[in-house]
Amino acid sequence: MVRIANGAGFLGDQLDAPRLLVEGATVDCLTLEYLAELTLSILARAKEKDANAGFAQDFLTVLQSLTPALVQQPQLKIVTNAGGMNPAACARRAAAILTQAGLGETRIGVVTGDDLLPLLPALQAAGCSLAHLDTDQALEEAGVQVVSANAYLGAAPIVAALAEGARIVITGRVADASLTVGPAVHHYGWSWNDWPRLAGATVAGHLIECGAQVTGGYSTVWQDLNLANAGYPIAEVAEDGSCVITKPDGTGGVVNRRTVVEQLVYEIGDPRRYRTPDVIANFAAVEVNDQGQDRVRVFGAQGAPAPESYKVSLAYRAGYTASSQLFVGGVDCRRKAEACAEIIFHRLARAGFTYDAQHVELLGAGVAAGASLDLHRRSEPREVVLRLSVRDASRSAVERFTQEIAPLITSGPAGLTGYATGRAPVRPVFAFWPTLVPKSHVAPQIQVQPAAVWAAG
Numbered sequence: 001m002v003r004i005a006n007g008a009g010f011l012g013d014q015l016d017a018p019r020l021l022v023e024g025a026t027v028d029c030l031t032l033e034y035l036a037e038l039t040l041s042i043l044a045r046a047k048e049k050d051a052n053a054g055f056a057q058d059f060l061t062v063l064q065s066l067t068p069a070l071v072q073q074p075q076l077k078i079v080t081n082a083g084g085m086n087p088a089a090c091a092r093r094a095a096a097i098l099t100q101a102g103l104g105e106t107r108i109g110v111v112t113g114d115d116l117l118p119l120l121p122a123l124q125a126a127g128c129s130l131a132h133l134d135t136d137q138a139l140e141e142a143g144v145q146v147v148s149a150n151a152y153l154g155a156a157p158i159v160a161a162l163a164e165g166a167r168i169v170i171t172g173r174v175a176d177a178s179l180t181v182g183p184a185v186h187h188y189g190w191s192w193n194d195w196p197r198l199a200g201a202t203v204a205g206h207l208i209e210c211g212a213q214v215t216g217g218y219s220t221v222w223q224d225l226n227l228a229n230a231g232y233p234i235a236e237v238a239e240d241g242s243c244v245i246t247k248p249d250g251t252g253g254v255v256n257r258r259t260v261v262e263q264l265v266y267e268i269g270d271p272r273r274y275r276t277p278d279v280i281a282n283f284a285a286v287e288v289n290d291q292g293q294d295r296v297r298v299f300g301a302q303g304a305p306a307p308e309s310y311k312v313s314l315a316y317r318a319g320y321t322a323s324s325q326l327f328v329g330g331v332d333c334r335r336k337a338e339a340c341a342e343i344i345f346h347r348l349a350r351a352g353f354t355y356d357a358q359h360v361e362l363l364g365a366g367v368a369a370g371a372s373l374d375l376h377r378r379s380e381p382r383e384v385v386l387r388l389s390v391r392d393a394s395r396s397a398v399e400r401f402t403q404e405i406a407p408l409i410t411s412g413p414a415g416l417t418g419y420a421t422g423r424a425p426v427r428p429v430f431a432f433w434p435t436l437v438p439k440s441h442v443a444p445q446i447q448v449q450p451a452a453v454w455a456a457g
Helices: 017-024 037-049 058-072 087-100 117-125 156-163 178-188 195-208 211-215 257-264 333-350 395-402 451-456
Strands: 002-006 029-032 077-080 107-112 146-151 168-171 234-237 243-246 280-282 287-290 296-299 302-304 309-329 357-363 383-392 427-438 445-450
Touching: 002 178, 002 195, 017 029, 017 058, 029 058, 029 178, 037 146, 037 309, 037 427, 058 077, 058 087, 077 156, 077 178, 087 107, 087 168, 087 451, 107 156, 107 451, 117 146, 146 427, 156 168, 156 178, 156 445, 178 195, 178 234, 195 211, 195 234, 195 243, 195 257, 195 280, 195 296, 195 302, 211 257, 257 287, 257 296, 309 333, 309 395, 333 357, 333 383, 333 395, 383 395, 445 451
Parallel strands: 002 029, 029 077, 077 168, 107 168
Antiparallel strands: 002 234, 107 445, 146 309, 234 243, 243 296, 280 302, 287 296, 309 383, 309 427, 357 383
16 A cells, blocks of 8 residues: 555644654645645735745745654655645755755655636636636736636646655645645555545545544544644555545554544535546545544545646736724623724724724633634623724725724724724735636646755756
8 A cells, every 4th residue: 555644634734743643644645735725825925026936835834844864764755735825936945955855866856837817817817717616707908906826626637746756745735635645645655547546545645634634633523633743644545546534653542433434524515526637536436434543444445537728817906905803891792892892983083094894802701613613692791802904996995094092092982902903904805716728738747856956056
């Protein structure tokens, strides 16, 4: 079998998890999944400010911690989408770390071709409407200012990079499960129309893509688990595409039928037609067999031919936003916080400012949990946090909002604090436009060369 682990489920996941994972278990491939639609928008903003940025900086810290394992475990490979909006820049920085650690001969593969932003005019001229998946509105009709557009590539370029001897593969936007499908296809040599096996590997990738969620993280029975030392997942993928989900011995968390099934149905839409660039997987056919001792076998996945289009994560400018908050204490804190919000927006309206969207939250008064926990029948809180947010096309209007919070301290109700950090920053808003593009219009590319060459370039 091939043992494929995942040490990161998002940008911001535990920095020590990948190192602890490979120190606690022998694996053939470590995947690190950093990207989401929101993350791509953040990285697009970073690249706007600095042409050498736009990738997951956390990966560099993680890679530094993994250099001893790369020396001691010659079988270990790393596949990651840490490249984000700038895979080549990520590879150059990673190569410098490897070279300094005496690993300059390590071959790094970079996968590009997902960035469609420079191609949008040509795509539209070729008849691609890039219609919104929910509204069916053509992108051109919307008249929005696009800041990023990335196709969700599949596993094929990862396999190609591994076949050229890459020990570390850095991609931009690829489908999450493809990070696992790639090493499995490379290991077994499956054909690209072996739909049951591709579906099985996709299930394995989907199960481990969110890191510790499949090993007990985010559990409602958290009291019974040692989440301070939660083990991250390993998928033992067999030649027939089935897998066993497990974790390193002696680590916290748990792998059982419940944790696996909860992750299996996480963010999948139609369970009979889970669409990826590699295959359309039928999750409804999957069998889950708890073998005990943190081992769960998953098998029976069925597959159908892959879609003819790539999903595209497209972001566009949608104005500006800011959020401010104040601590409000006292027996009448709820009423006081509501009055504070009314005062602020009254003063803003008096000055001529209204907003495309505004939101008032009383954290601690049940606004997040709501009636589901029947909080409205409980005793009144003695303290709340008032959080106010606005969004508007006008930056100056949002800036004025940030200037109206502190005045409450001397011209509002008593019992307020939490203002000493200064005015809230005004941030640009990037909105999400989900769409599709025919695969025939996208050309994934790979470049594989030693770390020392990347570092010198």
